[in-house]
Amino acid sequence: MPPILSIDDLRTLAKRRIPRAIFDYADGGAYEELTLRRNSADLDAMTFRQRVMVDVSHISLATKFLGSPVSMPLAIGPTGLAGLFHADGEILGARAAAACGIPFCLSTMSICSIEDVRAATQQPFWFQQYLMRDRGFNQELIDRAAAAQCSALMLTLDLQVLGERRRDPRNGLTIPPRLTLRSAFGFASRPGWAAGVLFGKHRTFGNLVGHIGGASGISTLAEWTQTQFDPSANWRDVEWVRSRWPGQLILKGVLDAEDARCAVAAGADAIVVSNHGGRQLDGAPSSISVLAEIVGAVAGRCEVYFDGGIRSGQDIAKALALGANGTLIGKSFLYALAAAGEAGVTKAIEIMRSELRVTMALTGTTSIDALGPHILRQ
Numbered sequence: 001m002p003p004i005l006s007i008d009d010l011r012t013l014a015k016r017r018i019p020r021a022i023f024d025y026a027d028g029g030a031y032e033e034l035t036l037r038r039n040s041a042d043l044d045a046m047t048f049r050q051r052v053m054v055d056v057s058h059i060s061l062a063t064k065f066l067g068s069p070v071s072m073p074l075a076i077g078p079t080g081l082a083g084l085f086h087a088d089g090e091i092l093g094a095r096a097a098a099a100c101g102i103p104f105c106l107s108t109m110s111i112c113s114i115e116d117v118r119a120a121t122q123q124p125f126w127f128q129q130y131l132m133r134d135r136g137f138n139q140e141l142i143d144r145a146a147a148a149q150c151s152a153l154m155l156t157l158d159l160q161v162l163g164e165r166r167r168d169p170r171n172g173l174t175i176p177p178r179l180t181l182r183s184a185f186g187f188a189s190r191p192g193w194a195a196g197v198l199f200g201k202h203r204t205f206g207n208l209v210g211h212i213g214g215a216s217g218i219s220t221l222a223e224w225t226q227t228q229f230d231p232s233a234n235w236r237d238v239e240w241v242r243s244r245w246p247g248q249l250i251l252k253g254v255l256d257a258e259d260a261r262c263a264v265a266a267g268a269d270a271i272v273v274s275n276h277g278g279r280q281l282d283g284a285p286s287s288i289s290v291l292a293e294i295v296g297a298v299a300g301r302c303e304v305y306f307d308g309g310i311r312s313g314q315d316i317a318k319a320l321a322l323g324a325n326g327t328l329i330g331k332s333f334l335y336a337l338a339a340a341g342e343a344g345v346t347k348a349i350e351i352m353r354s355e356l357r358v359t360m361a362l363t364g365t366t367s368i369d370a371l372g373p374h375i376l377r378q
């Protein structure tokens with residue numbers, strides 16, 4: 001096997017290890033995938049300013065997220081269905097993150113439930129939810145997150161309706177994955193995955209058991225989203241969540257300076273500048289292209305995290321240079337998880353850590369606080 005040196009190497013390995021429908025579910029975006037591609041293209045187009053003869057013998061990547069120490073400015077963002085990429089995927093992700101000293105955020109749409117992850121891990125994790133029409137279910141999830149001692153609640157704002165990801169219906173993705181004539185070849189050629197996931201214990205939405213009725217294919221997920229996610233949700237509802245959750249609140253999916261100001265007014269402790277990895281509004285700007293403007297609008301009143309296209313420690317440096325306090329990964333985590341489970345996720349984090357350290361050294365930077373626009377060529 002060739003050496004694993006980059007996130008792209010993990011992506012290549014993931015493609016070989018899991019069925020196409022699952023790989024594409026992570027890899028794809030909405031409609032024509034314009035925004036998905038922009039996320040990476042705009043990061044790639046940025047240029048570092050190389051500096052020499054600066055003493056970089058001591059470099060620290062340590063920083064704080066919401067007052068808690070982290071070993072580097074990175075968190076694993078919420079991704080639905082991570083447990084289909086590897087058996088117990090959410091548990092493995094949470095363990096790898098904890099061992100590496102970074103936060104893990106569990107999605108409401110996970111395969112392992114909040115309670116499964118809590119029981120299998122030592123470190124507190126973050127929990128993400130959406131606004132549902134049934135606020136009783138939101139309250140129930142808040143209570144479950146509190147009972148599991150989750151250290152922050154992340155409310156995702158950019159999914160009042162579901163963006164159409166065309167690869168999924170084209171691939172016939174169903175949840176739980178079903179053995180059909182169409183899927184048989186894909187599953188049979190991935191025996192390791194099939195043994196762990198297809199015939200494993202957890203195969204459907206762990207947090208929704210009892211709330212998602214009857215047959216549960218992806219069409220049911222789309223229908224479920226349509227009937228359960230609240231298209232009328234507005235900032236007053238965000239304030240409602242704020243009043244119910246006593247801990248740190250992170251608002252995710254902000255892509256506009258005006259919305260960032262509203263998020264601050266609604267009581268956010270942090271926001272995530274995000275276009276959902278290009279999976280929602282196709283044609284929206286890349287996350288990196290709006291980051292500086294949003295950091296300016298927030299003006300230090302809450303922390304600003306960034307996601308969308310982070311595939312390397314160099315990308316982390318670029319986001320921090322433009323004012324982000326930290327970064328989140330979605331796809332990079334799932335590729336790593338599919339490629340090699342917990343060891344794969346650890347590998348991904350260590351690759352990014354090393355890339356960030358070297359990039360800081362070669363731009364003459366020794367601490368996270370010292371990263372700024374001066375490390376970029378304008």
Ligand SMILES: Cc1cc2nc3c(=O)[nH]c(=O)nc-3n(C[C@H](O)[C@H](O)[C@H](O)COP(=O)(O)O)c2cc1C
Nearest residue numbers: 026077078079080107156276277307308309330331
């Ligand atoms: C397969 C997949 C599932 C996702 N599920 C969720 C989710 O359940 N909740 C959420 O807030 N964001 C979700 N996201 C978005 C990520 O949290 C994150 O915003 C995005 O992946 C960042 O872009 P990146 O994939 O380029 O790193 C998902 C992303 C992917 C790729």
